[in-house]
Amino acid sequence: MAKRFFILLSVALAVLSLALAGCESLKRAEPIVPVKEYEKMIAGRFDANYVGTGNCLKACHFHDKIRQDFEASTMGAQMSGRTGMPIVDCESCHGPGSLAIEGLTEEGVKADAREGKQTECDYDTFIDIENLPAPALSLICLKCHTANATFNLHNWNAGSHAVNDVSCSDCHKVHAGPDLVVKPRDTFQMCYGCHLDVKAEFSLPNHHPVPEGKITCVDCHDTHSTTEDELLRMDSIKATCTQCHAEKEGPFVFEHAGQTEECISCHHQHGSVNSYMLVQSEPFLCLQCHTGHPHNTGVTFDAEQKAASYTRCTDCHTSIHGTDIPSPGGGGRFIQ
Ligand code: HEC
Ligand code: HEC
Ligand code: HEC
Ligand code: HEC
Ligand code: HEC
Ligand code: HEC
Ligand code: HEC
Ligand code: HEC
Ligand code: HEC
Structure with missing residues (x-):
């Protein structure tokens, strides 16, 4: 009995000393960069x-x-x-x-x-x-x-x-x-040095007045970094935009679905060739997500209106960001 115990003990000791030897070799490992150099x-x-x-x-x-x-x-x-x-x-x-x-x-x-x-x-x-x-x-x-x-x-x-x-x-x-x-008004010049694509966006015909010095890159971005994507100062796109465009914030009785949350589904944040910095011109912008008129809306259109309804949708749907006023048909069609 005692003999068996000693055999077990010595096996255990052997394993232990092997393990310790392993540690020893770890201690002796060469560093990747000598700490002094680092x-x-x-x-x-x-x-x-x-x-x-x-x-x-x-x-x-x-x-x-x-x-x-x-x-x-x-x-x-x-x-x-x-x-x-x-x-x-x-x-x-x-x-x-x-x-x-x-x-x-x-x-x-x-x-x-x-x-x-x-x-x-x-x-x-x-x-x-x-x-x-x-x-x-x-x-x-x-x-x-x-x-x-x-x-x-x-x-x-x-x-x-x-x-x-x-x-x-x-x-x-x-x-x-x-x-x-860097003075906020001068930031754009400095940022352009690396962000050539953004420079190009701000030279399009319709752009946020950053090159004109009315607003700055750092109104929207924190260049030192934030917890938000794209280094945004605010915690969402909508919050970024409604800092200055408060009238678009809502809430409205009739919201444009979730679209107003994502202003950039319709507008480019920096600049665009289209008026109002739209990502596409009308009616194509709207036709990405909607089919054109006339639908079964319970409203009749004359020939002239029919043609019109394929050009500028916002001629009639004027309150495109949302409204509290119901349309004649009783829904939220953003027509006033
Ligand atoms: C030995 C400490 C120390 C080091 C190293 C240091 N700074 Fe500073 N820095 C300060 C102090 C102190 C101030 C003045 C108080 C303040 O604005 O926080 C300051 C201010 C600044 C300011 C603001 C100046 C202003 O007009 O408000 C900037 C920008 C800055 N440092 C950048 C840097 C950069 C870039 C480096 C590295 C290349 C650097 N600092 C390294 C201590 C230091
Ligand atoms: C806050 C950090 C900081 C301090 C303080 C600082 N330097 Fe520098 N220095 C730099 C950095 C970073 C560079 C690299 C080039 C650059 O970014 O401007 C540099 C580059 C230089 C250069 C070589 C490049 C050149 O512009 O000719 C000289 C010379 C120099 N520093 C001298 C000085 C002297 C003298 C002082 C004290 C009056 C000083 N520095 C204080 C950060 C510093
Ligand atoms: C020295 C070059 C340099 C300068 C100057 C610079 N950036 Fe950047 N920036 C980069 C690089 C590199 C990246 C990461 C790669 C990319 O997304 O283009 C980046 C990323 C970004 C992003 C995030 C993009 C993303 O996908 O997360 C924003 C926003 C940004 N920069 C804004 C600015 C603003 C505003 C300024 C001026 C205050 C500025 N940058 C100045 C080099 C620079
Ligand atoms: C009115 C607010 C606003 C201003 C001003 C603004 N940005 Fe942005 N920027 C945004 C938003 C919002 C996004 C995120 C778009 C997305 O999520 O797709 C963005 C994205 C970016 C990106 C990453 C994607 C891209 O378009 O390349 C960079 C880099 C950037 N901005 C740099 C800049 C620089 C540099 C300036 C100043 C010259 C600037 N921004 C001014 C709102 C702004
Ligand atoms: C992409 C460009 C960019 C980089 C990189 C950058 N900064 Fe800045 N920094 C700015 C701009 C622009 C401002 C002024 C506008 C603002 O407050 O956003 C600023 C402001 C400052 C200020 C003064 C204002 C304050 O917040 O106290 C200090 C200090 C400073 N930076 C230090 C640093 C240090 C340290 C680093 C590196 C760890 C750094 N910055 C990296 C662009 C940059
Ligand atoms: C720091 C303030 C500020 C922020 C933040 C801001 N804007 Fe603007 N925006 C302006 C200014 C200033 C104008 C130019 C108004 C003018 O010229 O009358 C403008 C113009 C516009 C225009 C064009 C209006 C026209 O009449 O052509 C649109 C669209 C727009 N912004 C959308 C946005 C969107 C989308 C965001 C968020 C990504 C945003 N804005 C964030 C200040 C801001
Ligand atoms: C579904 C598409 C769509 C969305 C989403 C959208 N807009 Fe617009 N916005 C437009 C259209 C289209 C116009 C042009 C209106 C016109 O032609 O009368 C416009 C015009 C504007 C204008 C300039 C004219 C005015 O009414 O002041 C601003 C500023 C603006 N939008 C800001 C925003 C902001 C901020 C958001 C997000 C909260 C947003 N937009 C979301 C489609 C949209
Ligand atoms: C990114 C996709 C998208 C774009 C672009 C878009 N919309 Fe919408 N729109 C929606 C969604 C989603 C709804 C909610 C659908 C629903 O309730 O049936 C909606 C609702 C509407 C409604 C109310 C429909 C109803 O049944 O109550 C009208 C009117 C409308 N949009 C017009 C427009 C016009 C005009 C444009 C162009 C300026 C436009 N939309 C651009 C996605 C979009
Ligand atoms: C001539 C004016 C006019 C034009 C232009 C117009 N609409 Fe409308 N639209 C209306 C009216 C009126 C209604 C019904 C309002 C009601 O329900 O009271 C309507 C309803 C809608 C609806 C709700 C459809 C439904 O089935 O209930 C959508 C979506 C819509 N329009 C999208 C568009 C799009 C996209 C365009 C551009 C391609 C456009 N409209 C152009 C006047 C117009």
């Missing part, structure tokens, strides 16, 4: 220290314009350190700079100046911003712009911009000037 992508060289913008740029005039613009921006204004905000300076994004200026001496800088030369620092020791993959480049910004600090970035990671490798600095050009935020 961290370095967004944090910079670990053997370097922060030296402060003053020291970085003391003898450097290459970057005068960049510095002036940056100090004039809202973000740069935080550099004073008196604001209680996280310190933002050149090194916050470019990585610690001590190695870059390591070899530089007062005498060397003066000697260069005498020869009319600008002393250069060692750029290679900074984060390789130009070659970072988009998600890593955005992480540099997200170090400070957490969802708590910049509220509308809550859904950033799930949005189609982040998912499709668009980074923060594709839209916010940190060094293009002191103004880091």
